[in-house]
Amino acid sequence: MLTTVHSSVMSATARIDHATWERKLKPACVLDYNKKMGAVDKADMVNSFVECARKTTKWYKKVFFHLVDTAVLNGHIVHRQQSGRVIPYQEYRLNLMKQLLEVHHTPRRPSTGGRPTSDNPLRLTxxxxxxxxxxxxxxxxxxxxxxxxxxxxxxxxxxxxxxxxxxxxxxxxxxxxxxxxxxxxxxxx
Incomplete structure (x- = not known):
């Protein structure tokens, strides 16, 4: 682990080494992380229900989509704090997608043949x-x-x-x- 907050001190944990009957030692940064990792676990749990990453062999795609999911969750938390309104996370994501589509949608050129294109989502909004x-x-x-x-x-x-x-x-x-x-x-x- 890399940290600029902690020193390189090893601290005793609650666990005991059964071979030597002494307390196990861990770096102070690991103990501090384990104490405060509840928020990280909760964020991962919330994102696990709606994550946009799919099975892929490209590791960088997984990292990119994980960062997008984390940014959207952070946006939801900030929105809830600023507006005082509590809306479900899934509804927030849907509203965000609709607004992005409305702002950045560019109509496709008419088809020159082949299968018909899918419906334009803006016809409903x-x-x-x-x-x-x-x-x-x-x-x-x-x-x-x-x-x-x-x-x-x-x-x-x-x-x-x-x-x-x-x-x-x-x-x-x-x-x-x-x-x-x-x-x-x-x-x-």
């Missing part, structure tokens, strides 16, 4: 407003597109409906009611 589908040169003011919810719903019978409304933020055509609300509030519409 960001602010969305209906607007009319922009006019095209060929159709003029009668521009319409297929409603995404009506053609891919799992809650009711699928239909092929065309609409003149869309969500500009999501770039998705949607019927004004009830599809617009369903698309932005339900995970599985």
């Amino acid at each position: 960001a602010r969305h407003f209906p607007s009319e589908v922009p006019q095209t040169a060929t159709q003029g003011s009668r521009t319409r597109r297929k409603c995404k919810v009506c053609t891919s719903t799992s809650r009711r019978r699928k239909e092929r409906k065309v609409t003149k409304f869309m969500c500009v933020a999501c770039n998705v055509a949607l019927c004004a009611a009830p599809c617009f609300e369903e698309y932005h509030t339900l995970k599985h519409y």
Whole structure:
């Protein structure tokens, strides 16, 4: 152990060496650590339920994710002390992830083929407003597109409906009611 707080003194412990019947000696820094290690054990226990590290052969990845988990736990403790509100650690982690996604999310470019991409998590959290589908040169003011919810719903019978409304933020055509609300509030519409 490296320390700048303790000297290199060996101190007697409560354990006895059965061969010599004398008290076992340990460095003072080890005894001090063992006295105060309860907080470290508690932090490791709390993180063990929600840790983001997975089985991997890369040791540096484990170290990195352990440091991230420790930083998030420290943030939770500071948040609890500063705000006076007690929220569960798992809820704090979820709120942190959502806020990071909202701030640092960059939309993906449209797919050029292959499997469809997963749903955008911001469609359920960001602010969305209906607007009319922009006019095209060929159709003029009668521009319409297929409603995404009506053609891919799992809650009711699928239909092929065309609409003149869309969500500009999501770039998705949607019927004004009830599809617009369903698309932005339900995970599985």
